[in-house]
Amino acid sequence: MHRERVSENVYWFQSDIYAQATAGAVIGPQWSVLIDTLMPQETLQIKQYLENDLLSPVRYIINTHHHADHSWGNCFFPNATVIGHSLCRQFMLERSASALVEAGAENPFFRDVCISAPQITFTEGTMSIKVGKKQLQLFSTPGHSPDSISVLLEEDRILFAGDSFMPIPFVVGGEITALQETMQAFTTMGLENIIQGHGDIILRGEIEDTVNANLSYLRGLQKIVRTANRRKYPLEFLSDQNVEDLGKTRVTLGGLAQDLHQKNLRWLYINQPVEE
Secondary structure, three states: OEEEEEEOOEEEEEOOOOOOEEEEEEEOOOOEEEEOOOOHHHHHHHHHHHHHHOOOOEEEEEOOOOOHHHHHHHHHOOOOEEEEEHHHHHHHHHHHHHHHHHHHHHOHHHHHOOOOOOOEEEOOOEEEEEEOOEEEEEEEOOOOOOOOEEEEEOOOOEEEEEOOOOOOOOOOOOOHHHHHHHHHHHOOOOOOEEEEOEOOOEEHHHHHHHHHHHHHHHHHHHHHHHHHHOOOOHHHHHHOOOHHHHOOOOOHHHHOHHHHHHHHHHHHHHHOOOOO
């Protein structure tokens, strides 16, 4: 696991074991807030660093959405209160338990993991938490998933965007138009950094170009799906499409880029027909 001090009392963690997933922590004078948990195999490393090295026990965990690489480590903080979107709680209670059983059948480690869904939720508007001198603003940023939220550190202008911002935008289980609107809104927020849900930190001078590149990628997906709709064998056509043709590289996220690209195309073709 990699870690970095992003700003005063703000830390970033990046997974070594799964798709460069990220988490963050904001350290207060007596306790800290953890933003996502990585996969649970690495959660205990974060816990040890925060509680043993920084002497800052985790009081709150914010889940940016319900996916395993962002929330399954909640259970290692039994004294913390978990916060998330109301849909995050719903999806974890309805879906995560069965997914955890399947994971446990393949890896015995997951048999010691339990699902800890958000106890405090919100659906609309914003929610605020004050950590020392830092104000955290939580708000909905749908598109990657309906329950996606982001966390803005108001004083630092650092945005923990969860999977609403990734090196390869991922729409499976989400909605492409909502994701486009979410990412476009990020350009108007005067941000210093975007902490992606996966991948490296986006710096202030990179934000506009990175947003535009991601929006261009999403438009490219829609164009490919429109073309597939006119083909005799659309799924074969989609399987021939390469992520490099839309400006992304295969080595992104540990080599997962092409697989994510193909999943995006199939999801859009089957679930979200693109109008001509």
